[in-house]
Amino acid sequence: MNDSITDSVDIVVVGAGVTGLYAVHKLRGLGYRVRGFERGEDVGGVWYWNRYPGARCDVESVDYSYSFDEELQQQWDWSEKYATQPEIMRYLRHVADRFDLRRSYTFGTSVTSAELDERTLRWTVRTDGGEVVSARFCVYAVGCLSSAHVPDVPGVAEFGGATYHTGAWPHEGVDFTGLRVGVIGTGSSGIQAIPLIAEQAAHLTVFQRSANYSIPAGNAPLDEETRGRQKAGYAERRRLSRLSGGGSPHTGHPSRTFEVSEEERRAAFEERWELGGVLYSKTFPDQLTDRAANDAARAFWEEKVRALVDDPGSADLLVPTDHPIGTKRIVTDSHYYETFNRDDVRLVSLRGNAIERVDGGGVLLADGTRVELDAIVFATGFDAMTGAIDRIDVRGRGGRRLKDVWSEGPRTYLGLGTDGFPNLFNLTGPGSPSVMANVVLCAEQHGDWLAECLSHIDEYGYRGIEASAEAVEKWVGECRDRAAATLFPAADSWYLGANIPGKPRVFMPFIGGFGVYGDIIAGVADSGYKGFDLLTR
Template sequence: MPVTQDSTAKQSQKVDVLVVGAGFGGMYALHKFREKGLHTVAIEAGDGVGGTWYWNRYPGARCDVMTIDYSYSFSDEIQQEWTWSERFCSQSEILSYANFVAEKLDLLRDIKFGTRASVVEFDDATQRWRIETEQGDIFDAKFCILSTGPLSVPKGVAIPGADSFEGELYLSARWPHHDVELDGKRIGVIGTGSSGVQIVSVVAHQASHLHVFQRTPSFSLPMRNQKLDPEYVAQIKKHYNAIRAVTRMTFSGGTRPASSRPLFSVTVEERNAMLEEAWQTAGHNLLGIFSDLLLNKDANDVVADFVRKKIGETVKDPEVAEKLKPRGEPIFARRPCLDTNYYEVFNQDNVTLVDCLTTPIERITPKGVIVDGKEIELDVIIAATGFDALTGALLSIDIKGREGASLREKWSEGARSYLGMTIHGFPNLFTTAAVNGPSALANFILLNEQNVNWISDLVDHMTAQGHDTVEATEAAEDRWMERIAQLASKSLMPKANTWYTGTNIPGKPRTFPMYAGGLGKYTEDCQIVANNGYEGLTFRGQSATPTVHKARETA
C-alpha cells in the first residue's frame, strides 16, 4: 500500500522486528528475537517496563496469581537469583522484578519509552510493516509483534459532570507516580471489580468516611497472603524446572489445585469440608477443588451459595450483606477477586455501600456525587471503572494489512485470528497473549513465553525455507474461531455480562473470544500446527508465489 506524502518526508528506522509494548510479553519478545541475531526494537507508551504493573499503582494493588507462578521460566539463572517475599506480591515488588529482568538482560538500550504506536500499516510494495508513533517516529520492520496486553486501555469515567469535580479524581489504572495523601478524607470508590475490591480494602482504613459505589457485586475470595518462608523458597528453587514442566500443562498455568473430581461425586459432608478448607487456606483454591464448576450449573450453584453464605456470616448488617452477594451469574464466570478483609470493612462505621443497581449515580458535581437526588460530598473520587479489555489496545491503533485492509473493520463483529497469534490478511504481524488464545484465563507470563517461542520457531522455519511473509489462511482462521466457540459453548463463562464478553463497553460486540480449553490444551494445539508443517498458514518467498500449508479437517 502506498504511504502518505507526509509519512515519506520523515526518516524511518529500519529494523527486523518491532515489538509494541514492554510488559512481560514485550520484554521477552525483545530478548528472544535479539538472541536470534535479529535487529529488534521495542516501543512502550509508559516511561518504564512492566506493562500493567507500571500503570496500576493504586492502593492495595497486588497480583492475584501466586508469584512463584507469575514469573519468567525461560531463565533458570533469573529464577535462582530473584526471591519473592510474599505468596501474592504487591505491585511495587512485581515492578521491581520487571526492572531486575530488564537490567539483567540489558533490554533498556533497545526500548524507546514514552512512545505510543498510532499507525501500523503493511506496505504491499516492500512487504514490510511501517509503524508510526504519536511522537513522530517511523519504523520500517519485517516483523511486527503486538504485545499490548488484554487490560491496558482504561474505560475512564463516563459519568456526567466528571470534569466539574473540584476535588481529587483518580483513575485506578492511571494512578499518579507520586504519593497521594488519603488519610482523613471523604473518599468515594466507583467500581467493585478486582481493582475496586483491593482499593476498598486499604482505603477504608484511611478515609474519614468511604462511600463504595457498587453496580455489579463481585465474588471475592480470601487471599490469605503470607510471607514466604526461606525453607519453602529454597524448596521451590531446587525444583523450579520440574514444577514449571507440570504447570505449563495445567488449565491456568499455575500451581493451585486442579482436580478431576466432579462436585456431586462426593458426599455433602465431604464437599462442605473441602470448601471450608479451601476458604480457610486460600480462596483461589475453590477454583480447582472440583472439575466441573464451569461446566455444570448445579455444581456451580453449590459453590456460589457457599460463598454467599460466607458473605452473610461476615457482614453484620443483613441488608448490606444481601447487596454484596452476587446473583444471576455463575461464580467464576466473572473474574474472581482475591481480597484481604474486603467484606469485613463494611462492618466499619465509616464505610457506606451505595447500591448503584437500585440507585444509580446520576452525575458528578463540583462537590461530590448525586445519587437518588441527594448529594454525597467527597474530597476524593477513585474510579476503578475497568477496561476496554482484550481488544481495546489493538483497536486503539490504526492497523492496516494487505491492500489497506483495516483490522477495525475486520473485527467489527468480534476478534478473529488463528491461534490468537496470526491474522488472515496481516502478514508477518503477530500478537502475544491476545484475544483468541487463553489470554486472561491463563498465567499471563507463561502464556507470553509460549506464544513468543512459537512465533520464534515459525520465523526459524521461514528462514530455513526462504519465505519472506506468513499469514493465516481464511479457512484456518474460520476453523480456529469455530473451535473457540465450541469450547465456550461447554463453559458457563459466557453466561455472565463481563469484560470477558465485552458487555462493559457500550456498542462492543458481545462474544466470548477467548480459548476456554486451558493453557495446556492450547499449547498442544499450537504444537500440532507446528508439527504438521505450520498447517493453516500461507507463506510467500522471493517470487511472491504463495505456498499454502493446508490444515487437516480435524485441526
C-alpha cells in the same frame, strides 16, 4: 513514503510488559534487529500503570515469574505469597537490567499506526514521537488490561475535588487522609483498593453496580525455608503448570461435584478457600459447566462471606445474584468484606438507583440522594482484550483496518495471526488463553512459538506468513463453541466486552486451557504451520 523512514529493522515489538520483554529477549537472541516501543516511561506494562493502593497479583509470585532462565529463578527471592505492584515492578526492572533489554526500547512513546506495504510485505510503523520505522515483522504485546475505561458520567468535569482511575494511578501516590472519598466500581482493582483507602479516608462511600465474588488471598510472608522448598521443586512445579488449565501447578479434585459425599465436598471447598483467590472456581472439574455444581460452590462461598459481614443488609448487597461463581474472574482480596463492618464505610447499590451525575461537590443518584465527596476513584476497569490494539491504526491488505475487521469481535487464528495482516502477530491476546491463565507462562509460550516460526520462515527462504481466512473462521468458531459449552456466557463480564457500551458481546479468550492450547499450537508448528500461508512473493 520511503524517504520518511527513520529506521529499518527486522522486528518491531510494541509494549514492554511481561510479554513484550520476553519477546524482545527471545527474538534478539536469534540475531534479529529488534526495536521496541513503550508508551510508559519504563518497563512493566500493566504494573507500570496500576499503582493504586493494594494492587497485587492474583497468581502466586513463585508462579508469576519467568521460567526461561534457571539462575533467575534460583536467585530472585519473593517476599510473600502474592506480590504487590512495587515488588513486581522491581522484578521486571531486574529482568530488564539483567538481560539488557532497555537498549532495544524507546520509552514514553506510543505507536500510532502500522501500515502494510503489500509489495514488500513490510510494515511501516509510526510513533507519536515522529519516528517512522520499517519492519519485516510487527509484534503486538500491548496487554489485555491496559486500556483504562472511564464511564461517561455527566458532570465529572465540574467536580471540585480530585478524580483518579485505578488504571492510571499517580506515581507519587495519593493521600486520602481526612477526605470523603467515593470509589465507583467493585471489580478487582476496587476490591483491592477499598480496604486501604478506608483505613486512610475520613469516610468512604463505595458505589457498587454489580457485586463480585472475591475470596481472601490468605497472603503470607515467605520465609527462607519456604523459598528454598519452592526453588528446589521448581522443575516439577513448572511441568505441572504447563500441563494445567491456568498455568499454575494446583490441580482440583478429580471427581465431579456430586460424585463425592457432602463432607468430602465441603472439605474440598474449604481447602480451596484456604488456598485463596481464583483457583476456587476449579475445585471440581464440572464447576463451570454444570449449574447445580456451580450452585454448590456458590452456596459454600456465600456461607463464608456472610460470616465476615456483620450487617445482613450489607451482606445481601455484597452477594452476587446475577452470575454463576467463577464466570467473572474471582477476585483475590485482603479483608475486603470486613471493611464494610466499619462505621466510616458506606455501601451504595447502583442497581435501580444509578448515578445521575457528578457536580461540584459530589455524586447525585437517580432518587435525588446527594453524596458529598472530596475525591472520586474510578475503579471501572478496562476496555479489555482489544482496547489497547484498537488505539493503533493498523492497516493490512487493501488498506483494511484491523479495528474494522474486528468490529464484530476479534478474528484470529490461534490468537496469533489474522488473515489480511501478514507478518503481524498479537501475543497473549484474544483467541488465546491470555487472561484465563498465568500470563508470564503465556508470554513464554507465545514467544517461543514465534521464535520457532520466524526461524522456520528464514530457514526455508519465505518472505512471510499469514493466517488463512478458512483457519481464522474455524478458530473463531472453536473459541465460540468451547465458551458456549460452559457457564461463562451467563455473566456480563469483560471477557465478553460487556462492560464497554457498544462493544460486541463475544467471548474473547480461548477457554480450553493453557496445556491444551500449548498442544494445539505445537501441533500447528509441527505440521509445517497448517492454517497459515507461507509466502514466497
